[in-house]
Amino acid sequence: MSYATRVMRDLDRWAAVGLVSFDDRDALETDLKNQKPRITVAAAAFTLGIILVGFAAITFVAANWSVIPRVARLVTLVSAFSAAYILAGWLIARGKPWFGQAAALGGVIIFGASINLVAQMYNISGDPPMVALVWTAAAIVSAFAFRSPMNFGAAILLAALWGGWRMVAIEGMEWTLPLLLVGLAVLARFKGWLGWASIPLLLIMIVWSVIVAGIHEERGGLVFGALIGGVVAVLCGILAQNDGMKLDRRVWRAATAAFIVAFTCLFLAHILEFIAYEPDFLGPSAFLIFAATTIAVSVLAVAAGVAYDVPHLVWVGYVAFAVEAVALYFKTVGTLLETSAFFLLAGLLIIVIAVGAAPLRRFLIKRAKEVPS
Amino acid sequence: MKTWRAALGVLVVIAFNVGILGWMIGERVLILRDGIEVTLETEPVDPRSLFRGDFVILRYPISTVSRSVIGIDVDVDDGETVYVKVDAEGTPSGFFLETPPVSDAPFMRGMSGGWGAGLRVKYGIEQYFVEEGTGRALEDLTGTDRLKVVVAVHPASGKTMIKALEIDGERRLVEPLL
Numbered sequence: 098m099s100y101a102t103r104v105m106r107d108l109d110r111w112a113a114v115g116l117v118s119f120d121d122r123d124a125l126e127t128d129l130k131n132q133k134p135r136i137t138v139a140a141a142a143f144t145l146g147i148i149l150v151g152f153a154a155i156t157f158v159a160a161n162w163s164v165i166p167r168v169a170r171l172v173t174l175v176s177a178f179s180a181a182y183i184l185a186g187w188l189i190a191r192g193k194p195w196f197g198q199a200a201a202l203g204g205v206i207i208f209g210a211s212i213n214l215v216a217q218m219y220n221i222s223g224d225p226p227m228v229a230l231v232w233t234a235a236a237i238v239s240a241f242a243f244r245s246p247m248n249f250g251a252a253i254l255l256a257a258l259w260g261g262w263r264m265v266a267i268e269g270m271e272w273t274l275p276l277l278l279v280g281l282a283v284l285a286r287f288k289g290w291l292g293w294a295s296i297p298l299l300l301i302m303i304v305w306s307v308i309v310a311g312i313h314e315e316r317g318g319l320v321f322g323a324l325i326g327g328v329v330a331v332l333c334g335i336l337a338q339n340d341g342m343k344l345d346r347r348v349w350r351a352a353t354a355a356f357i358v359a360f361t362c363l364f365l366a367h368i369l370e371f372i373a374y375e376p377d378f379l380g381p382s383a384f385l386i387f388a389a390t391t392i393a394v395s396v397l398a399v400a401a402g403v404a405y406d407v408p409h410l411v412w413v414g415y416v417a418f419a420v421e422a423v424a425l426y427f428k429t430v431g432t433l434l435e436t437s438a439f440f441l442l443a444g445l446l447i448i449v450i451a452v453g454a455a456p457l458r459r460f461l462i463k464r465a466k467e468v469p470s
Numbered sequence: 471m472k473t474w475r476a477a478l479g480v481l482v483v484i485a486f487n488v489g490i491l492g493w494m495i496g497e498r499v500l501i502l503r504d505g506i507e508v509t510l511e512t513e514p515v516d517p518r519s520l521f522r523g524d525f526v527i528l529r530y531p532i533s534t535v536s537r538s539v540i541g542i543d544v545d546v547d548d549g550e551t552v553y554v555k556v557d558a559e560g561t562p563s564g565f566f567l568e569t570p571p572v573s574d575a576p577f578m579r580g581m582s583g584g585w586g587a588g589l590r591v592k593y594g595i596e597q598y599f600v601e602e603g604t605g606r607a608l609e610d611l612t613g614t615d616r617l618k619v620v621v622a623v624h625p626a627s628g629k630t631m632i633k634a635l636e637i638d639g640e641r642r643l644v645e646p647l648l
Contacts, residue, residue, distance in 0.1 A: 167648065175491070179484050186480035190473045201483075208487045215491055217525075219498050220632050220645060222594040224581065231490055238486045242479030267549030267583070 174211040178204045198245040205236045229259035247412050353410045356398045360417045363391040368424050391421050501631045505622025506576040510560040512612040525599045526608045536588040540565045546582050553577045579628035593630050
C-alpha cells in the first residue's frame with residue numbers, strides 16, 4: 098500500500114470523527130494527488146538504462162579490445178568511470194539524488210570491469226577473489242562519498258561475492274566474511290540506512306548455508322541450503338527490526354527479503370556449474386529459461402517497488418539485475434553477439450515495464466480507494 | 471548536498487579508483503623491472519576451462535610441491551601463503567610457510583590449494599591472456615618441450631609476473647613494461 102493511500106484512509110477516518118473538516122480533507126486529497134511519487138518511472142528506467150548502457154559499452158569495447166593500444170585502453174577506462182562519478186556529483190548537487198545514485202552505481206560497475214580489464218591487458222592474475230574485495234572497497238567509498246544506500250547495497254553483495262569466491266578458491270571457510278558483513282550492518286545502522294541492516298543478516302545466513310551444503314558436495318543441497326538459510330534470515334531480518342513499525346512496512350521488508358532468497362536460489366541454480374566447476378549441469382534451453390526467469394523476477398521487483406513506492410525493493414531489484422547481467426556476461430564471453438542480443442532483449446523488456454508501470458500504479462491506487470477497509 | 475561536498479566526493483572516489491589501478495600497474499612494473507628471471511617448463515592442463523579462446527591455462531612442475539621438499543611433519547592448510555625456492559631448472563628446492571626466506575636464490579610467493587600428488591600451489595601465473603581465438607593453439611603446446619614461460623620473480627616479496635613465452639627456444643610475446 099502506498100503512502101498516499103494510507104494517508105487518505107487516515108484522513109477519511111479523521112474526517113468521520115471530526116478531527117479535520119471535510120474541506121481540509123478534500124484539500125489534502127488534492128495536494129496528495131498532485132504530489133509526485135518519490136520514485137518515478139523515469140528514474141527507475143534511467144537506472145536500469147544506466148546498467149544496460151554500461152554493459153553494452155563494455156561488450157562493444159570488448160569486441161574491439163585487442164586492436165586498441167594499451168595506454169588508450171587505460172585512458173578509456175579511467176575516463177569512463179570518472180565521467181560516471183562526475184555525472185553523479187553534478188546530479189546530486191542539482192538536487193536529483195536518485196539519478197545521482199544511479200550514475201554513481203554505473204561508476205562502480207565500470208570500475209569493477211576496469212579492474213578485470215587492466216588485469217587482463219597487463220596479465221596480472223594474482224589472487225582473483227581479491228578483485229571482488231577491492232571492488233567492494235570502491236563501492237563502500239562511493240556509498241559514503243555520495244551518501245548512496247544503493248552503492249552500499251552493491252558493496253554488501255560484492256562482499257558476499259568475494260567471500261563465496263574466496264571459499265571456493267581455498268576450499269574452506271573464510272572467517273572474515275561474516276565479520277565484514279556484520280561490520281557493514283553496523284555501518285548501515287550508523288548511517289541511518291536501517292533498511293539495509295536486514296540484508297547483511299540475510300547474506301550471512303545464505304552464505305553459511307551454502308558452506309554447510311557445499312561441505313557435503315551436493316548441488317541440490319546447495320540450493321536447498323540457501324533456501325532454508327534465506328527463510329531463517331527473513332525471520333531474523335524482521336525480528337531485528339521489530340521496533341513498532343507498521344505491519345505493512347514489515348511485509349514489504351519480508352517481500353524484499355523473499356525476493357533476495359528467490360533470486361539467490363535462481364542464480365545458484367543456473368550459475369551453479371560455475372561454482373561447482375562442472376560443465377553441462379544445465380542444457381542450453383534450461384539455462385536460458387533460468388536466466389530469463391531471473392531477469393524477469395528482478396525487473397518485477399523493480400516494477401513492484403515503483404508501483405507501491407517501496408524504495409528498498411527497487412534498489413535490491415537493480416542490484417539483482419546488475420549481478421545477473423554480469424554473470425551472464427561472463428558466462429557468454431567468447432560469444433559477444435549473443436551477449437549483445439541478450440542486452441537488447443533485456444532493454445526491450447525494461448521499456449515494456451517502464452511504459453506499463455505508470456498505468457499500473459494509477460490502477461492500484463484507484464482500486465485501493467474503491468475498496469476501503 | 472552542497473556543491474563543494476559533491477565535488478569533494480567526486481574527487482575522493484576518482485582518486486581512490488585511479489589509485490587502485492595505479493597500484494596494480496605499478497607493482498607489475500616493479501616486478502618486471504627488478505625481478506629475477508626464471509624459465510619454467512609447462513605441464514599439460516585440464517581441458518575443462520571456464521572461458522574459451524581468450525586465455526591460456528598454464529601449469530608448471532612447481533605447481534605441485536612434493537612432501538620431500540616441504541618436510542614430513544609440516545602441516546599446510548588450504549589458502550595459506552607459501553614461498554617456494556626454485557633452482558636454475560625451475561624446480562622446487564625449498565619450502566617456507568607464511569614468512570619469506572632470506573635467500574639469494576629466487577623464491578616464489580604462492581597460495582596453497584590442497585593436497586594431491588603433493589601440495590598444489592598457485593602463483594598467479596596460471597593464466598596468460600592472448601588475442602581472442604589464439605589461446606587453444608598455445609594450450610596445445612603445454613606439456614611439450616616447445617613451450618616455456620619466462621617469469622620475473624621479485625627478489626624481496628617473491629611475487630611473480632609472466633615476462634614472456636618461449637616457443638621452440640625463441641622468446642615470443644614479450645611483455646612491455648607499460
